[in-house]
Structures are given as structure tokens and as C-alpha cells.
Amino acid sequence: MVTAVEPPSERRQAPADCIQLVIFRLAGERYAVEVRWVREIILPPDEVTILPQSPKYLKGLFNLRNEVLPLVDLGACLGLTENPRNDDARVILVEINEKTLGFLVGAVEAVSRVQRTRIGRPGIGLTSKREYITGLVQMDEDLVILLAPEKLPLEELFIADEGQPTAKPTQGIETL
DSSP, X not given: OEEEXXXXXXXXXXXXXXXXXXXXXXXXXXEEEEGGGEEEEEOOOSOOBOOTTOOTTEEEEEEETTEEEEEEEHHHHTTSOOOOOOTTOEEEEEEETTEEEEEEESEEEEEEEEEGGGEEOOOTTOOGGGTTEEEEEEETTEEEEEEOGGGSSOGXXXXXXXXXXXXXXXXXXXXX
């Protein structure tokens, strides 16, 4: 099952005083990202290629419609427990700096419109080291932690290619 999120050009714009959030679960808590970052929501891939010596949060690479994408365990990235692979698990495809990543989450609960005035500041206990937490939203009886995907500690995935040798196809096999 694939849950599509409308492309930005086709999305109905939320009123200026509202934002749309994709709400999901990690380690028993509720988190959210703004819809503007989300390309689509999919089931976890059946096959993932594990990369040696990669960060713990990088589960590997997977192929989605001939596009090779990194699969990031968002719980592990945030220092929480890793997400178990169960029937509720989903992958939220986000676009950051013109690159697409798959965030593995415990479950996706909803896409909701929230008034900006309902978003509180992170506050006590959330130091500047956690700049990826941009706010807290009271929903029902729970607090939802609003994340800024572009500020997540994923530097190792965004190392610039500048100065790196590029792979070139060989022109044949040399014989010795």
C-alpha cells in the first residue's frame, strides 16, 4: 500500500494561519513534520542493502521505482529506540536539500491541519543541541513534537561530492 501526498503544486493551500502536519509514532511518542517536506508515505521496503561502516541510524539503501534511496531509522537518529518492523511501520519519503530520504517510523497516524497559534515553543529541557525540534502541539490529550527534517543530525548523508573522485565506467578489461 502506498499513501500518496499531493505534489506541492496540486495541494490545496492551508490558510496562512494553519499548517498541515503528518503525525507519526516513534518509541511510543507522537511526532510530526510539515507536509511541505513529504513526498509520499509507503510501506517499508522488503529488501534493504546494508552499507558497511554506516551510521547506526542508516538502515541501508532501497530501490523505489528505479530510484535508490537511503532508509533512515528516525528513532535511532533521534537517540530513541530503533523502530521495530511491524505491520504499522511506514516510510515517510521526505525531500531535503533536493535529496529524497526515507524515514522509517513506527506508524503514521494522520495528516492534520493545525493553527499556528497552537504550536508552542519547545521550552525547558530542549537545548539548542536539539534545534530540529521546532515546537510542541497539543492534540487531543497528547503533545506532538514538531520536527524540522532539514535540521536533523544527518550530516553524514549530505556530505558534498566536491573534491571526491567520481566513478567512471571502465573501457574494458586490462589483461596482465
